[in-house]
Amino acid sequence: MVESEDTGTEELGTERVHRDIKSMVRKLSDNQWEIPIGHIPNMRVPGRLFVSENLLGGIDPDTIDQIANVATLPGIQKYSMAMPDAHLGYGFAIGGVAAFDAEEGVISPGGVGFDINCGVRLIRTNLQKEEVVPKIKTLVDELFKNVPSGVGSKSRFRASDRELDSAFLEGAKWAVEAGYGVKADVEHCEGNGCLEGADLSHVSTKARARGKPQIGTLGSGNHFLEVQYVDKIYDREAASAFGLEEGQVTVMVHCGSRGAGHQICTDHLKELSQAVKKYGIEIPDKQLACAPAQSREAQNYFKAMLCAANYAWANRQMITHWTRESFEKVFSRDADDMGMSLLYDVAHNVAKLEEHNIDGRKKEVYVHRKGATRAFPAGHPEVPAAYRDVGQPVLIPGSMGTPSFILCGAKEAMDVSFGSACHGAGRIMSRVQAKKEFQGQSIKDDLEAQGITVRATHPSVIAEEAPGVYKSSSEVVNVVHELGIARKVARVIPIGVAKG
DNA sequence: ATGTGC
Numbered sequence: 001m002v003e004s005e006d007t008g009t010e011e012l013g014t015e016r017v018h019r020d021i022k023s024m025v026r027k028l029s030d031n032q033w034e035i036p037i038g039h040i041p042n043m044r045v046p047g048r049l050f051v052s053e054n055l056l057g058g059i060d061p062d063t064i065d066q067i068a069n070v071a072t073l074p075g076i077q078k079y080s081m082a083m084p085d086a087h088l089g090y091g092f093a094i095g096g097v098a099a100f101d102a103e104e105g106v107i108s109p110g111g112v113g114f115d116i117n118c119g120v121r122l123i124r125t126n127l128q129k130e131e132v133v134p135k136i137k138t139l140v141d142e143l144f145k146n147v148p149s150g151v152g153s154k155s156r157f158r159a160s161d162r163e164l165d166s167a168f169l170e171g172a173k174w175a176v177e178a179g180y181g182v183k184a185d186v187e188h189c190e191g192n193g194c195l196e197g198a199d200l201s202h203v204s205t206k207a208r209a210r211g212k213p214q215i216g217t218l219g220s221g222n223h224f225l226e227v228q229y230v231d232k233i234y235d236r237e238a239a240s241a242f243g244l245e246e247g248q249v250t251v252m253v254h255c256g257s258r259g260a261g262h263q264i265c266t267d268h269l270k271e272l273s274q275a276v277k278k279y280g281i282e283i284p285d286k287q288l289a290c291a292p293a294q295s296r297e298a299q300n301y302f303k304a305m306l307c308a309a310n311y312a313w314a315n316r317q318m319i320t321h322w323t324r325e326s327f328e329k330v331f332s333r334d335a336d337d338m339g340m341s342l343l344y345d346v347a348h349n350v351a352k353l354e355e356h357n358i359d360g361r362k363k364e365v366y367v368h369r370k371g372a373t374r375a376f377p378a379g380h381p382e383v384p385a386a387y388r389d390v391g392q393p394v395l396i397p398g399s400m401g402t403p404s405f406i407l408c409g410a411k412e413a414m415d416v417s418f419g420s421a422c423h424g425a426g427r428i429m430s431r432v433q434a435k436k437e438f439q440g441q442s443i444k445d446d447l448e449a450q451g452i453t454v455r456a457t458h459p460s461v462i463a464e465e466a467p468g469v470y471k472s473s474s475e476v477v478n479v480v481h482e483l484g485i486a487r488k489v490a491r492v493i494p495i496g497v498a499k500g
Numbered sequence: 501a502t503g504t505g506c
Contacts, residue, residue, distance in 0.1 A: 090501095113501075114501050115501040115502080116501095151504070210503075219502085221501055221504095257501095258501090258502085259502065259503070262501065262502045263502090349501090431504090
């Protein structure tokens with residue numbers, strides 16, 4: 001038997017057997033595919049994958065199995081979903097969305113991810129591309145200097161234990177009150193940058209120790225701080241509500257809860273692995289550790305997860321402050337004067353208690369979004385007043401050399417995807433493979449030639465995040481746009497990137 | 501993603 005390096009193969013004894021992705025799914029419409037009950041035993045609901053026919057070919061069969069695995073969990077509603085940027089994750093696929101009945105269902109850390117409240121924020125400026133391009137190298141250097149990045153990086157801010165408590169409990173609100181931003185920043189964060197119910201008693205000493213020196217740090221991997229410009233407007237009315245116009249410079253921040261969230265996830269995974277046995281829940285994969293939503297174990301995780309979510313908002317808020325300071329230094333003007341206001345901040349790794357209409361009935365569910373962005377439509381009370389008539393801003397980062405997109409939550413989202421859309425381009429190559437395939441310096445030179453300045457802690461970071469390791473962000477975004485769950489508003493092009 | 505392995 002000929003060995004293949006294709007992803008569509010699996011070990012079967014010594015042979016590798018090709019698994020045809022098309023035979024695993026049933027086409028429902030151009031961008032919707034069903035993974036039928038029976039794909040694996042004990043599925044309670046079908047799976048549903050939102051991809052174009054072209055993107056379907058790039059989905060790993062193991063990712064399909066992960067979507068099906070989630071469909072076996074107690075209390076799952078409607079179907080186990082995955083967005084067009086779906087790929088293999090810990091237990092749940094990244095790009096996965098699953099809602100569980102608040103009484104009969106479960107809560108699972110695998111459905112949130114290790115980087116709790118990894119998310120994206122977009123800061124507007126009133127600067128034009130032409131004003132920023134000549135100074136981009138100085139600006140990227142300044143941002144790189146002011147916002148610590150890289151694995152294990154430490155913040156310029158020395159948090160006391162009390163301040164750490166406040167970051168966990170109050171999120172962006174605390175950071176603003178401590179002088180790192182303005183009140184309007186908080187109003188333009190999902191959930192006002194703070195989820196209620198956070199409880200410090202479920203955050204370990206170890207998680208605190210890791211989190212204490214890291215408030216206001218970028219981290220590593222796909223996290224970045226990027227200077228961009230708006231090159232295309234798709235929806236004039238929405239763009240106007242979002243304060244966006246062609247040629248305008250924006251800044252995008254992508255990062256999460258750093259070591260604190262990682263430790264909280266690790267700690268509670270241990271406890272929930274025990275709980276699975278205690279409550280006799282049958283799971284097809286150990287990585288799907290979970291507990292009944294109302295159990296002590298699940299609620300302890302949930303309350304700790306809320307601490308990590310709030311920490312991540314404080315983190316992005318602090319980074320916003322230093323971003324403003326960096327611009328002030330380079331352009332010798334006030335941040336206010338440069339119109340540096342927050343457009344919005346989304347969480348794309350989080351579980352939330354939400355009310356949804358299911359089969360004509362209103363129901364409380366724990367919506368797990370793991371690499372998926374909330375996308376509430378116009379009129380929803382959770383959408384900030386300034387955007388209420390348009391829909392919630394949905395921020396979709398591309399890779400280093402490719403466009404990012406600003407969308408708005410649209411009507412179909414509530415019926416089709418529990419008010420959710422995609423979260424990014426979606427990785428198609430492992431970090432190890434990327435380092436074999438690409439050289440950091442040559443990728444950096446290529447990007448430079450395209451007018452994109454990159455500054456990273458190490459060239460290998462650039463290789464691992466090379467544009468070629470991601471799907472096309474435009475292709476991914478087109479799927480959610482065509483489905484009517486989020487509508488394209490604007491496209492932004494990178495000119496400068498600071499990375500861990 | 502992550503003091504990038506137990």
